[in-house]
Amino acid sequence: MTRTSLGAPLDRVDGRAKVTGAARYAADNNPAGLAHGYFVLSTIAKGTIRSIDAARASAAPGVLAVYSHANPLRLLPPRSYIAQFIGEPQRAMQDAVVRHYGQIVAMVVAETFEQARDAAALVTVEYDAQPPAADFLAGVPGARDPQTPFGHPVTILADGVPDIDAALAASEVTHTAVYTQPPEHHNPMEPHSAVAMWDGGKLTIHSGSQGPALHALDLAEGLGVPQEDVHVIGPYVGGGFGGKATSWSPTLLAAAAARALRRPVKVVTTREQLFTVTGHRTASHLTVTLGARRDGTLTAVKNLAVTTFEIENPASPPTAAYKCPNLDLRLKVVDLDIPRRTIMRAPGYAAGTFGLECAMDELAHELGLDPIELRMRNYATASPDKGLPYASKHLDECYRVGAERFGWSRRKAEPRSVTDxxxxxxxxxxxxVLPSSQHAGAARVRFRANGTVEVACNTADLGTGAMTVLAMAGADRLGLPVGRIRPALGDSTLPVAAEGDSFMGAVGSAATSTILSAVHDAAGEAITALIAHAVSDARSPFHGMDAQDVRYSSGVLEGGGRRAGFGELLTTTGTPGVEAVTTATLGEDTERYAFITSGAHFCEVRVHRLTGEARLSRVTCVVDAGTIVNGKTARGQIAGGVVMSAGQALLEGAYVEPATGRIANANFADYLVPVNADIPAVDVHFLDHPDTRYNPQGARGLGELTGTGVAAAIANAIYNATGTRVRDLPITPDKLLS
Amino acid sequence: MRPYTYAAPGTVREALALAGDGSAYLAGGTTLVDLVKLEVMTPEHVLDITRLPLRGVAVRDGALRIGALERMADVAEHPLVAGPYPVLAEALLRSASPQIRNMATIGGNLLQRTRCGYFRDTASACNKRVPGSGCPALTGENRMHAILGTSDACAATHPSDLAVALVALDASVHLASRDGERSVKLADFYLLPGGTPEKENALRPGELITSVSVPALAWAERSTYVKVRDRSSYEFALTSAAVALDLRDGVVRAARVAAGGVGTRPWRLPAVEAALTGAPAREDAFEAAAAKAADGARPLAHNAFKPELLRRTVVRALLELAGRS
Structure with a gap:
């Protein structure tokens, strides 16, 4: 089979549609009779609603309905494990309880968006308020043990070592420090939005999600209808980062309101509302203790992470990072009356690698070792927790190549040595580092009489380029140019595997490897089906031949001296299409091997000696992610992660008022994300060593990879520039005034 | 948003005749439209003044005069501004974003409202928005708030960069009302919050800024606007300094220094100016002068860094000017 496209830096197949505005995102749909919803949010963090006065709002121009717990849009609580843990255990407006500031307490539906918004301002709510628990740091000392399997402690001890403290006591040197970061918000460019319409008992909803199948399941559960009666459409998604992995009340309320009013309803959350009506990344407080010999060999790592969310565990990265005989990694949780937490790009690893990789830098400095040398002395060739050898890990080459590209040898080990x-x-x-994941996904591949092939997979393109990868996967397996592939995703009616996690869609950096495996298998079966059709249909030139004597190559069937393209064949036989739907069989040998995506970040910063602004001036990322399927979109993922992590390092953080639970900076003027001027050119280099024990194409996921490590590389560079070690993100000028 | 009437008068006289209780002038709209959508401002009548003939950048009797409706972007690039008054051009270019600078006007810039998050959130108390309702910023989130000129009623920072540069240059605003025309020094135009933070400036009801004038200052060619902020661009100042230096033979003959990001109004620093006068252009002398920059500061829980950052910002601006040939 000729390799036609995998690995090429291809333009996005949907790029033109996106830049010209032709791509229809959820909120771009305006069906006839559309009404608009707008939410009223709570202005206390804890208590109960005493009364809601909707009279003035109900009488306002264009208002169709004002819903609240007193006039409810009934939703059933989520049953799925996923929704309960990474989403909302309680849907909005189902009772009078206020659980956090900015909770949806009423929904106004009106003829226009402006009418709904302006009427919402007329709703008055009275509360019986109680003092909330909203001070994360105050809760850290009394944090509780987690109650879910996600937060189980990891304890690995060498023979004869009674506990981690004994291992640390026996270490020649130890380093202990606390690393903290505030809550972060996904803030995708496209806010959560939905356009819902019912036809009889069936719901069609335009809504961008990371997994259309899971989104449909959530909606069906919430609305009390069979899952097959919910059709989620969302081919274009303006960013997810984990925030659209599960379903949030705005979408469910849009669907419920459309059902109650018997007309389509659109809901678009505002940027300000997004901070509280959907989930965010937990604050974290990570105590890292490293024990080592004087030569830098790690002897023990003890991590205690405290967060507000049992799923995101910053203690966990040592299970994937370095060789170390003794590990003790624990999570504790603080319960607060604040908006819901959810997964966000590289959950656990984003905050966890900030702590671990800063601690490694500090240890290197204490020991007088080059930071790369310290890492090489603890290089793991086997997974520290599973003990299995990595099937393909070239992190050592990442260090070497990265150091060369970046000019690491010019670094002065002594801080504050270089000025400009x-x-x-x-x-x-x-x-x-990020442990690899992939799902046994389903795909449908359909040869069509017009000479194109539909390649469909029940996943989503969050802006990552998944649509393009889907087309490339089909083109590669079928030996066709990408232009003859019609990729389809972002639709809950597309095939989904009966078992496993693939219905979650684009999560865990798993989409690309999931797509590759699923399309690989489905395309193989579609070729078999095409040949079977060719030899069985009476109108086919191959009719009556033995299937074994007909070969498929690059869209053409050949055998017995006869030859026909599949379009020509299907046209001749009067068949619109021949397809196969399969669920992939994952080939990775998890019994014998471990799999990891890793890389090395190098950053240069400039810090004003008087006023302390830290500005990123150079970045090099060298990445070992196996086969790179599309060099262009992969580069976008890596560079985009650098931008997001630069925000983590230097700018981002929600400030939750301890006394009120209100997020003081819940808007884009006060919650800062990087602008172009903050980001230099990002040098991205891929090693491109196929990990063929993982899947036939050798590709591992990389979407979340640069959610890890970058913040530490920046903090380490700031230390090198200034001699000031900041362990509390973001590193703003006021922290560098010493 | 509450419903309002809209009119677009063609002359200043007509605009003044239409202005009254509950009216608001609309120029670039970059403040008013935002705040109307948030219902922080609820005008009953919006008077679109963009057709008024309040434009032009010119030098008259030695003074630079800028029409109130000139756009920020245009003024920043104007040769009568960029060459003789770099501090003005830099203050403008370090404000907002190109999109906003293409819309926002000079008069509107001077009247922009504070970025205090409590002021902009109608669910919060705010003495500026609802007099007597209280000030949550004093005990709440106050990293960006003022340290100078605050009161027990308000610590909202004045957000304009341009105003800081203009105050340093002794600029005046020219006003028109039905009672006639008058001029007010910009330094006197802004009011301290005291017990009435809702009253931010000397404008009388219906009064309109028609232009801004900057007196001649030959040595303003050696001037700069240093703006320290968390983000490289599109962000308000943590601290800023507008500085002009008359520097001859390594000695400061005269200086103009004003600070932003720290005051409830643009904050001229006469004590620093006096300390600089006659001082050698050296870092230690600059430090000694800048030590007075935050005199009288009353920091809050989250902005305790501002006095030190302000002193350093002033030193940085002075060093940058001293280093210019």
Missing amino acids: GQWLVGMGMATC
């Missing part, structure tokens, strides 16, 4: 005018210049590096 009034600016202190520093270099830092860090490892990025």
Whole structure:
């Protein structure tokens, strides 16, 4: 089979549609009779609603309905494990209880968006308020043990070592420090939005999600209808980052309101509302203790992470990072009356690698070792927790190539050694790691009489380029140019595997490897079906031949001296299409091997010696993610992760008022994300070593990879520039005034 | 948003005749439209003044005069501004984003409202928005808030960069009302919050800014606007300094220094100016002068860093100017 496209830096197949505005995102749909919903949010964090006065709002121009717990849109609680743990255990407006500031307490539906918004301002709510628990740091000392399997402690001890403290006591040197970061918000460019319409008992809803099948399941559960009666459409998604992995009340309320009013309803959450009506990344407080020999060999790692969310565990990265005989990694949880937490790009690893990779830098400095040398002395060739050898890990090459590209040898180990005018210049590096995941996904491949092939998979393109990868996967397996493939995703009616996690869609950096395996298998079966059709249909030139004597190559069937393209064949036989739907069989040998995506980040920062602004001036990322399927979209993922992590390092953080539970900066003027001026050119280099024990194409996921390590590399560079070690993100100028 | 009437007068006289209780002038709209959508401002009548002939950048009798309706972007690039008054051009270019600078006007810039999050959130108390309702910023989130000129009623920072530069240059605003025309020094135009933070400036009801004038200052060619902020662009100042230096033979003959991001109004620093006068252009002398920059500061829980950052910002601006040939 000729390799036609895998690995090529292809333009996005939907790029033109996106930049011209032709791509229809959820909120771009305006069906006839559309009404608009707008939410009223709670202005207390804990208590009960005493009364809601909707009279003035109900009488306002264009208002169709005002819903609240007193006039409810009834929703059933989510049953799925996933929704309960990473989403909302309680749907909005089902009772009078206020659980956090900015909770949806009423919904106004009107003829226009402006009418709904303006009427919502007329709803008055009276509360019986109680003082909320909203101070995360105050809760850290009394944090509780987690109650779910996700937060189980990891304890690995060498023979004869009674506990981790004994291992640390026996270490020649130890380093202990606390690393903290505030809550972060996904803030995808496209806010959560939905356009819902019913036809009889069947719901069609335009809504961008990371997994249309899971989204449909959530909606069906909430609305009390069979899952097959819910059709989620969302081919274009303006960013997810985990925030659209599960379903949130705005979407369910849009569907419920459309059902009650018997007309289509659109809901678009505002940027401000997004901070509280959907989930966010937990704050974290991570105590890292490293024990080592004087030569830098790690002897023990003890991590205690405290968060507000049992799923996101910053203690966990040592299970994937370095060789170490003794590990003790624990999570504790603080319960707060704040908006829901959910998964966000590289959950656990984002905050966890900030702590671990800063701690490694600090240890290297204490021991007088180059930070790369310290990492090489603890290089893991086997998974630290599973003990299995990595099937393909080239992190050592990442360090080497990255150091060369970046010019690491010019780094001065002594902080505050390099200046450029009034600016202190520093270099830092860090490892990025993310255990690989892929799902046994289903795909449908359909040869069509018009000479194109539909390749469909029940996943989503969050802006990552998944649509393009889907087309490339089909083109590669079928030996066709990408232009003859019609990729389809973002639709809950597409095939989904009966078992496993693939219905969750684009999560865990698993989409690309899931797509590749599923399309690989489905395309193989579709070829078999095409040949079977060719030899069995009486109108076919191959009719009557033995299937074994007909070969498929690059869209053409050949055998017995006869030859026909599949379009020509299907046209001749009067058949619109021949298809196969299969669920992939995952080939990875998890009994014998471990799989990991890793890389090395190198950053240069400039910090003004007087006023402390830290500005990123150079970045190099060298990544070992196996086969790179599309060099262009993969580069976008890596560079995009650097941008997001630069925000984590230097700018981002929600400030929750301890006394009120209100997020003081719940808007884009006060919650800062990077702008173009904050980001230099990002040098991305892929090693491209296929990990063929993982899947036939050798590709591992990389979407979340640069959610790890970058913040530490920046913090390490700032230390190198200034001699000031900041362990509390974000690193704003006020923290560098010493 | 509450419903309002809209009119677009063609002359200043007509605009003044239409202005009254509950009216608001609309120019670039970059403040008003935002705040109307948030219902922080609820005008009953919006008077679109963009057709008024309040434009032009010119030098008259030695003074630079800028029409109130000139756009920020245009003024920043104007040769009568960029060359003789770099501090003005830099203050403008370090404000907002290109999109906003293409819309926002000079008069509107001077009247922009504070970025205090409690002021902008109608669910919060705010003495500026609802007099007497209280000030949650004093005990709440106050990292970006003022340290100078605050009161027990308000610590909202004045957000304009341009105003800081203009105050340093002794600029005046020219006003028109039905009672006639008058001029007010910009330094006197802004009011301290005291017990009436809702009253932010000397404008009388219906009064309109028609232009801004900057007196001649030959040595303003050596001036700069240093803006320290968390993000490289599109962000308000943590601290800023507008500085002009008359520097001859390594000695400061005269200086103009004003600070932003720290005051409830643009904050001229006469004590720093006096300390600089006659001082050698050296870092230690600059430090000694800048030590007075935050005199009288009353930091809050989250902005305790601002006095030190302000002193350093002033030193940085002075060093940048001293380093210019």
